[in-house]
Amino acid sequence: MxxxxxxxxxxxxxxxxxxxxDKRCITPNHVTVAGFLIGLLAVPLIILNWWMAAxxxxxxxxxxxxxxxxxxRYQKSSSSAGGYLDICLDxxxxxxxxxxxxxxxxxxxxxxxxxxxxxxxxxxSSFLAFAVAAEKFQIERPQFSNKSFYYMQGLTEGTETxxxxxxxxxxxxxxxxxxxxxAAACAVTVVTRxxxxxxxLQNEELRQKNT
Numbered sequence: 001m002x003x004x005x006x007x008x009x010x011x012x013x014x015x016x017x018x019x020x021x022d023k024r025c026i027t028p029n030h031v032t033v034a035g036f037l038i039g040l041l042a043v044p045l046i047i048l049n050w051w052m053a054a055x056x057x058x059x060x061x062x063x064x065x066x067x068x069x070x071x072x073r074y075q076k077s078s079s080s081a082g083g084y085l086d087i088c089l090d091x092x093x094x095x096x097x098x099x100x101x102x103x104x105x106x107x108x109x110x111x112x113x114x115x116x117x118x119x120x121x122x123x124x125s126s127f128l129a130f131a132v133a134a135e136k137f138q139i140e141r142p143q144f145s146n147k148s149f150y151y152m153q154g155l156t157e158g159t160e161t162x163x164x165x166x167x168x169x170x171x172x173x174x175x176x177x178x179x180x181x182x183a184a185a186c187a188v189t190v191v192t193r194x195x196x197x198x199x200x201l202q203n204e205e206l207r208q209k210n211t
Contacts, residue, residue, distance in 0.1 A: 011070060022075060027077070038061050054100075059166070068086060098113040102117075112183070117210075127193065148196070
């Protein structure tokens with residue numbers, strides 16, 4: 001919901017970093033993998049209850065995630081392979097954070113962590129499945145024309161997810177409540193995406209049959 005509004009403000013801030021990386025012959029894929037590995041460091045830190053260190057890794061992961069796409073466009077090296085690598089590692093990172101909380105306190109946080117991961121599967125699968133169909137029918141999305149795949153919006157997107165992850169680290173004692181609330185929001189996203197996506201594709205198929 002917030003991604004389209006936040007992205008235009010972030011892009012200008014990344015330009016100096018992008019130019020510096022380009023001068024050092026750093027590729028977007030290097031940034032993608034480095035950001036993912038930094039993000040994974042949050043897992044043991046969360047398990048050890050080192051909340052602020054975990055928070056720093058999560059923030060760094062998101063900064064790297066913004067840089068890789070901007071660097072690809074700056075170098076004119078955007079590719080389907082790079083977009084594929086980026087989205088795969090993003091979803092692995094998203095799943096790793098609630099998993100870490102579930103491991104850190106299985107008795108109190110295990111169930112909300114599992115529920116949140118289950119809804120993440122729903123949001124991720126509905127997102128990616130529609131992207132495949134949108135490519136087939138060449139459906140455009142002007143708000144995210146710079147993406148290497150169709151970006152289907154919803155109530156819970158990347159920005160909301162990261163804000164929740166930061167809230168987990170700042171107020172870990174409230175993890176269960178926050179996780180349940182966000183899982184409910186993710187469930188709304190799944191329902192609206194599946195319903196909206198099905199209707200859109202059905203209408204597109206009918207339109208193409210009639211032309």
